[in-house]
Amino acid sequence: xxxxxxxxxxxxxxxxxxxxxxxxxxxxxxxxxxxxxxxxxxxxxxxxxxxxxxxxxxxxxxxxxxxxxxxxxxxxxxxxxxxxxxxxxxxxxxxxxxxxxxxxxxxxxxxxxxxxxxxxxxxxxxxxxxxxxxxxxxxxxxxxxxxxxxxxxxxxxxxxxxxxxx
Numbered sequence: 001x002x003x004x005x006x007x008x009x010x011x012x013x014x015x016x017x018x019x020x021x022x023x024x025x026x027x028x029x030x031x032x033x034x035x036x037x038x039x040x041x042x043x044x045x046x047x048x049x050x051x052x053x054x055x056x057x058x059x060x061x062x063x064x065x066x067x068x069x070x071x072x073x074x075x076x077x078x079x080x081x082x083x084x085x086x087x088x089x090x091x092x093x094x095x096x097x098x099x100x101x102x103x104x105x106x107x108x109x110x111x112x113x114x115x116x117x118x119x120x121x122x123x124x125x126x127x128x129x130x131x132x133x134x135x136x137x138x139x140x141x142x143x144x145x146x147x148x149x150x151x152x153x154x155x156x157x158x159x160x161x162x163x164x165x166x
Contacts, residue, residue, distance in 0.1 A: 042063070071087065
């Protein structure tokens with residue numbers, strides 16, 4: 001039968017030089033010193049949308065500190081100006097379609113930096129394309145590219161190899 005380890009069996013050596021110095025205690029009358037949280041470096045890739053009738057202007061992918069990638073940010077145009085919407089997942093609960101954010105900043109400062117960087121990158125891409133005198137050239141599917149609906153297919157039609165007859 002296996003023997004359980006006890007506190008006496010577990011000797012852990014601690015190197016005194018490695019431990020950080022203890023913080024000085026704060027008395028009850030003094031406010032705590034503010035802890036500055038560093039917001040990591042962000043790299044944004046913008047993918048403009050060509051459909052002029054849509055309020056969606058672009059999608060964006062964000063690389064956080066070269067360690068994490070978040071895809072699916074959307075840039076919309078509204079009567080109040082441009083705004084960023086976070087990636088979200090959609091699901092159905094009790095017959096109602098709901099959505100929930102997959103990624104979101106926790107602090108106001110992080111949200112302002114993230115959204116500001118995404119909008120700034122979008123404006124830079126659009127300015128660059130206008131300066132070059134070219135439109136957004138992104139391939140997208142139209143209704144003509146979509147396969148025919150099953151009710152539109154008759155047995156007499158000559159179908160391409162990718163569409164099966166029913």
